[in-house]
Amino acid sequence: ELKVEQNPLFLSMQEGKNYTIYCNYSTTSDRLYWYRQDPGKSLESLFVLLSNGAVKQEGRLMASLDTKARLSTLHITAAVHDLSATYFCAVARTSYGKLTFGQGTILTVHP
Amino acid sequence: GAVVSQHPSWVICKSGTSVKIECRSLDFQATTMFWYRQFPKQSLMLMATSNEGSKATYEQGVEKDKFLINHASLTLSTLTVTSAHPEDSSFYICSARDRDLTGRFLEQYFGPGTRLTVT
Numbered sequence: 001e002l003k004v005e006q007n008p009l010f011l012s013m014q015e016g017k018n019y020t021i022y023c024n025y026s027t028t029s030d031r032l033y034w035y036r037q038d039p040g041k042s043l044e045s046l047f048v049l050l051s052n053g054a055v056k057q058e059g060r061l062m063a064s065l066d067t068k069a070r071l072s073t074l075h076i077t078a079a080v081h082d083l084s085a086t087y088f089c090a091v092a093r094t095s096y097g098k099l100t101f102g103q104g105t106i107l108t109v110h111p
Numbered sequence: 112g113a114v115v116s117q118h119p120s121w122v123i124c125k126s127g128t129s130v131k132i133e134c135r136s137l138d139f140q141a142t143t144m145f146w147y148r149q150f151p152k153q154s155l156m157l158m159a160t161s162n163e164g165s166k167a168t169y170e171q172g173v174e175k176d177k178f179l180i181n182h183a184s185l186t187l188s189t190l191t192v193t194s195a196h197p198e199d200s201s202f203y204i205c206s207a208r209d210r211d212l213t214g215r216f217l218e219q220y221f222g223p224g225t226r227l228t229v230t
Contacts, residue, residue: 043204
């Protein structure tokens with residue numbers, strides 16, 4: 001059974017600081033996703049990582065994937081308040097598309 | 112990107128009644144759609160996989176007779192919560208996946224969700 005674990009589950013940051021969210025998964029997968037969820041809303045796709053060593057960046061967020069370590073990271077650079085949200089990683093069980101989600105990381109950015 | 116819609120966005124129903132939630136892919140054909148449930152401050156849990164023209168595949172522990180899924184066309188899947196109870200109150204989110212010309216699964220697009228409250 002595929003397990004996906006995020007760390008930390010709660011993250012309180014000051015504006016301007018950097019931090020990293022980690023996503024570990026238990027079995028081989030060919031793709032990993034990062035999503036953002038605002039309160040009361042559905043998921044917004046941030047990144048799709050398809051291969052070992054993949055790195056993608058959008059604004060202050062950068063995601064990377066190490067398939068050998070079964071680890072993905074979401075790095076936040078110079079955090080701003082607008083980044084406050086819950087961030088989920090999800091791993092595709094197969095190319096068929098079923099996703100297993102991590103627990104989510106609740107990010108709060110303080111002035 | 113592709114758009115997935117859900118209707119209704121929120122619904123309140125009485126215990127014992129049934130509620131139908133629609134999920135539509137607006138600008139692409141989705142042979143497969145997924146239904147998730149999310150309780151407050153928790154993660155998303157996959158309930159079932161909906162395949163156009165065939166029976167849905169349910170995850171372990173999900174009652175197929177309670178959560179009826181129909182995928183009648185390439186753009187529409189419905190989830191019916193039958194004989195709803197307060198513990199069925201949750202945020203239900205569907206997603207649909209797109210494919211490239213070789214059939215390889217690409218991105219998965221999520222609907223805006225439906226908040227169900229059973230009183």
